[in-house]
Amino acid sequence: MEVIQGIQGLKVPSSEAGIDKVMWRHYPDDFRPEYSAASTWDQLRTHAATKEWSKVIWFPQTVPQFAFISWLAIKDRLTTGSRMRAWGDNQSCLFCREPDETRDHLFFACPYSFMVWIEVVGDMLRTEPDPDWDDTLQRLITHPYPRYDYILLRLCFKATIYYLWGERNERRHNNLYRTHSQLARTIERVIRSIIVSLRYYENKKLRGLIQRWFSSRQNH
Ligand SMILES: [Zn+2]
Incomplete structure (x- = not known):
């Protein structure tokens, strides 16, 4: 149900909205056209607490x-x-x-x-x-x-x-x-x-x- 609601909640793609662009996620709510290996790695890696040693x-x-x-x-x-x-x-x-x-x-x-x-x-x-x-x-x-x-x-x-x-x-x-x-x-x-x-x-x-x-x- 959640998936269906999610899909229905999305705007229908329209050519009036302009052409599609590839965007890279730098932070959870920050999408930019350029790719950053550092921020991608930072989002993929497991964030562990700093070890005391x-x-x-x-x-x-x-x-x-x-x-x-x-x-x-x-x-x-x-x-x-x-x-x-x-x-x-x-x-x-x-x-x-x-x-x-x-x-x-x-x-x-x-x-x-x-x-x-x-x-x-x-x-x-x-x-x-x-x-x-x-x-x-x-x-x-x-x-x-x-x-x-x-x-x-x-x-x-x-x-x-x-x-x-x-x-x-x-x-x-x-x-x-x-x-x-x-x-x-x-x-x-x-x-x-x-x-x-x-x-x-x-x-x-x-x-x-x-x-x-x-x-x-x-x-x-
Ligand atoms: Zn020894």
């Missing part, structure tokens, strides 16, 4: 590769040993030989990973680092850290995940091994060059970032 992953000083691997880690979508088991592949932890290589083990319950995390994070967590994944992520989401610490903490978190995952893959595919100290030094070097590349000295707001980075190493 998104501010840990996406922020102006981020590095896309780090953000992507960390995002996969948060979604537990990295192909860890425990996920590969479903395909008949048995992969234990390549750092400590723990049989069940899970996301939570790699970040940072594994003794090797935890040593790397402790070294990289310095004194910025303000409390002793915890090897528990949920605890670490929750702390980064909720803890009110000072501005510089929060930028650096999230960089440390994502860079550590990225490089641990890279080290894990180097061991798996290329038999290349770095000690936890070597890996931590690499991550520290990378973070330092990221801070410098932000041209912090030209940006009043970011000028304290490099000082805070060095002090977080010394006090530790």
Whole structure:
């Protein structure tokens, strides 16, 4: 019935009303002659609430590769040993030989990973680092850290995940091994060059970032 009423309610097409035109819907009541991929996508996609961890992953000083691997880690979508088991592949932890290589083990319950995390994070967590994944992520989401610490903490978190995952893959595919100290030094070097590349000295707001980075190493 509703359909019939709907059809009857429409105006009968008439040539006096002019020729038909193709219009694209930009917003629910906004039709325009030009097509917009962005507004079409926005209308087609499912609108989900912003995840509370998104501010840990996406922020102006981020590095896309780090953000992507960390995002996969948060979604537990990295192909860890425990996920590969479903395909008949048995992969234990390549750092400590723990049989069940899970996301939570790699970040940072594994003794090797935890040593790397402790070294990289310095004194910025303000409390002793915890090897528990949920605890670490929750702390980064909720803890009110000072501005510089929060930028650096999230960089440390994502860079550590990225490089641990890279080290894990180097061991798996290329038999290349770095000690936890070597890996931590690499991550520290990378973070330092990221801070410098932000041209912090030209940006009043970011000028304290490099000082805070060095002090977080010394006090530790
Ligand atoms: Zn391990």
